[in-house]
Amino acid sequence: MPKVTIDGHEIEVDAGTSILNAARKIGGALVPPTMCYYSKLKGSGGKCRTCLVKVVAQSAANPRPMPKLQASCSTPVADGMVVQNLTSPEVLDARKGIVEFLLLNHPLDCPICDQAGECDLQDLAYVHGLSASRNDFPRRTFETIDIGERIELNRNRCILCYRCVYTANQVAGARVHGVLGRGDHAEIGTYIRSSLDSEMSGNVIDVCPVGALTDKTARFESRVWFLKPMDVHCTCDKCSGKAVAWMRGEQVVRVTARRDAYGEVEGWICDSCRFERKDKAAWTFEAPRRVERNSVIGQNHYTGLRQLLAVTEKHIAARAAVSAADEAAGGATGYGADPAALISG
Ligand code: SF4
């Protein structure tokens, strides 16, 4: 089993494991963020570049660094590989650039977006983004497309991560939408304006990292942080029936799938459970849902994100100090040679 070192932490994983999944095995702040990879969707990843890391040694047999930053979601580990994520100023810089790039055409409409409070892009921008926009040209806008009675598509917000396309292909089993065009002409849309109405189509809402796909039956009902998420289940012949009911008092405002610490769906749910069971009596209540993600709903006003931010800032400061010392010594300190020392510091 190959051994890989990520930000000074060594772990043994199965051959073929990606750097990202090896980091997830270690857990904590060193796990690179993702905007397109989704472990349950075959072929996902490699689109957004959010998960870039620096490979400083390719393997024990070939200890040379990889010349460019690598997408950790699609780069397999090798025995003796050494990877930097938070300990690389290059990675942190690149991530800032990626956030800026993702926001080039993404409208800053968090105040009116239903995804606010549980939006991956909002969280990413909070930790890795710039505090001001340098964008002084108009963003791309698209005409509204009606994709059915239950799902709202806001194409202006789409970051072209392809997750919903894979979900429609692999889970809903009837894909009528996709990314049309390529390069800066790429856009999310439905072929011949068909609607998304298979029995599992609602899952596209849960996989969308931004507010491009939202639940029409719950839209504008409440800010997500005002609702109480509860683990619930029902007897359903189409899906596992295990879901989360988002409650306002006695009222079920919306139903979603259960999601893990990386925001990924634990088990897909059908559209009947998601859109039709809005009666409290239709569910058996288990317990309050503990949302593990770093977000407003997970940690109450970004407490977890602040910790991550602190870790990031600590590494940037430590790196700057090492770099300055290295410069003063004419390159003799070996800048970048020992990320583990910085981590433990
Ligand atoms: S609509 Fe959402 S899930 Fe689909 S490609 Fe756009 S951002 Fe990704």
Ligand code: FES
């Ligand atoms: S998560 Fe790796 S490229 Fe998007």
